[in-house]
Amino acid sequence: MIRFDFTNITSESVDSSRLMSQELDSLDIGQLNKFFGMGAQAGLGFFELLDQDISSVEAAAKKAANFSNFILLGIGGSALGPRSILEALSPLHNNFNKPRFFIYDNIDPMTLQKILDAADLKHSIVNVVTKSGSTAETLASFMIIWRKLKELGLNPQEHLVITTDPEKGSLRKIAREHNIMSLSVPPSVGGRFSVLSPVGLLLAGAASFNVKALLEGARQMHAACIQRDLYKNPAYLFAGSLYLMKEKFGRSVTVLVPYADRLKSFSEWFCQLWGESLGKQGTGLSPYPSVGTTDQHSQLQLWMEGPNDKVVVFIALDDYGTDIKIPDDFSDIEGLGYLAGHSLAELIKTEQEASEIALTKNGRPSITIHMPKVDELHMGQLFHFFEAATAAAGFLFGINPFDQPGVEEGKNLTYGIMGKKGFEDRAAEFSAYRKKKRLVI
């Protein structure tokens, strides 16, 4: 089971932290317990994924696994979750395995062209993922792929799986009219909380990962995250610590730094979850996606001596799944001998702990998450933990962690220029903007 070490957030060496212990003690979690107790009714629809029926996912995955290529069209939560599962459980996957996965999560024409050059559609299954069924970016690429399939004389029914709302949206309509295989994202589950829904599970199944173990891990973590005692509930203690660090001590940046390359995408998944859920009403916490030891040579300087506005969250790995000894061929060269005889896993674990100690000595707070190994069970635990902690943090900040009102204006302006009916005023705003006197070099 994943363990959570909060020592360095209450440690005496961190200036704010003696106060932090008191603040934590006086946190009123009665209302938080009530909120979590309401489950889906309070927006916590992802709780209900724990006991979902996965038979339709398994059927679709079985079909998908027979193709050489699996192309996923989706953006935001529809791409970050699946990608983080893939990279965590099968590093450098495409070098060794079929199907190869291509995740197109943008509308950059060069990327789509390159994917189409690399993956012959004849041997590809295309998974179109949009919870709402009307995401402009995803539908644009879907329409392009649909036309290409037709042009190649391929039957869309053979090459498409649609993952979307069970009833609503353009994509559901298309799935029905053209009898396309489809999976449903429960309406109560927000896009950034959907990794353990068919959004992430289809890719997991197609890659032959153990889908049941992912959900089993999430269930195990759920049991911990509904404990009513702050000091027994990792989601509450994590959310409470970071909430207080912002509100009482002005630390508004949450850095996530797993010490494993294969969790880099997980770090990006976390950034959407944390940033988009909590960043509203002028408050919230800003995430930073990192990876260790790499970012010791990029960001550690800033965390140590830059603005004291960060809390660093380490993910330390117990078992790397493999290890390599450092040989002694150069022990005679000054300053190199000390490495020989140790192993890479030893070195990376030492560096993680050293960074933790160095930050603490410098008065900078951190939290360490100890992960036994990166497998389905522990990834399930990790995903569910961060989702529960995000919901709890939203509650503490007094904001709704499940909406994203701030992205509407940009969409409306785009509709204006693209000529969508009803958005003519936004087109006019574009013209006015372009005519503005500009300061350009």
Added chain:
Amino acid sequence: MIRFDFTNITSESVDSSRLMSQELDSLDIGQLNKFFGMGAQAGLGFFELLDQDISSVEAAAKKAANFSNFILLGIGGSALGPRSILEALSPLHNNFNKPRFFIYDNIDPMTLQKILDAADLKHSIVNVVTKSGSTAETLASFMIIWRKLKELGLNPQEHLVITTDPEKGSLRKIAREHNIMSLSVPPSVGGRFSVLSPVGLLLAGAASFNVKALLEGARQMHAACIQRDLYKNPAYLFAGSLYLMKEKFGRSVTVLVPYADRLKSFSEWFCQLWGESLGKQGTGLSPYPSVGTTDQHSQLQLWMEGPNDKVVVFIALDDYGTDIKIPDDFSDIEGLGYLAGHSLAELIKTEQEASEIALTKNGRPSITIHMPKVDELHMGQLFHFFEAATAAAGFLFGINPFDQPGVEEGKNLTYGIMGKKGFEDRAAEFSAYRKKKRLVI
């Protein structure tokens, strides 16, 4: 030539910005001119890369280009620069081209094992890159590769190129003793400013990119960045704006969001440059690595409505190098018709501008960098611009942008545990730390 639009940092709709114009006007840039005028003497060693002799890089690149695989061992600036060149100029490179590139910038044993499984050393050239010649992570992987070459009966002289200091460090010593082909990083050029030194240029040459055009672009940008008038010098105006946004208006986070997948690694390169150069003495600016439109579905909510502590820097692309039309097969489906007939490039450019307008309307400042296209010339411009701007910002903050004193303590603690002579006290600190009473769930 790349153009820089500062309109939205002085726009009346951004609360602080009427004041911003005055603040910029009163910025004393006389000392900054003096600093830039001193060049390498003042730490600006990267100015001298503009006119370097590239014959040895070309020779090494010619040799490297004949291998099936190019494995780079390096961390921080030794990896971020080369990777950002590769991904910018050859998206999804390994799917189509030889040599395939594998960049190992960590000590995660799983990643190295996977790279060795994917790339047969017999057909690989290994470029070991460390400016100091004594980076623990890089030397650990170098010693492993050296032993593997020996075990396979391969001659290290055939398979290695070392990029390091011309005189100092363990790696230079090894290169000399074993007669390994080597390239020099000028001692006056810091690791994070080394992308246009042999650190980045060897990979560029091996991938058959136009090395001369990279340097030509940098020279063109340099001419702009030594203008003595604030409003003609993009590096000064960029640095001055972001410095003032922090010091006068409390905005300490710089988000870089290129609207092109192939610039995602560039965004990470920027984060090292900006974070490690400026984050010291309790001040500086915290970067965030982003990519558009993808992060409109991940981070835009936070930028629009979260803590008002950010300046968003867009990179807008004029020419995507290719384009794809959105077909009209589903024009009858409600809410989809508006996309048909437009192209992906049209859509992505519109979304970039829409995000810019939406932020401005919401009182959130931004800067837009207009890049004609992603090629060697413009990448050279982009790299040199950010390096010059970072140096200028460091000067304005009154800190040394070329050192990184904050990373020493973590290194020393690692030496302690690994048994390096002279660091026994740090080993004792580890033991004490581990015995501490912990708050763990």
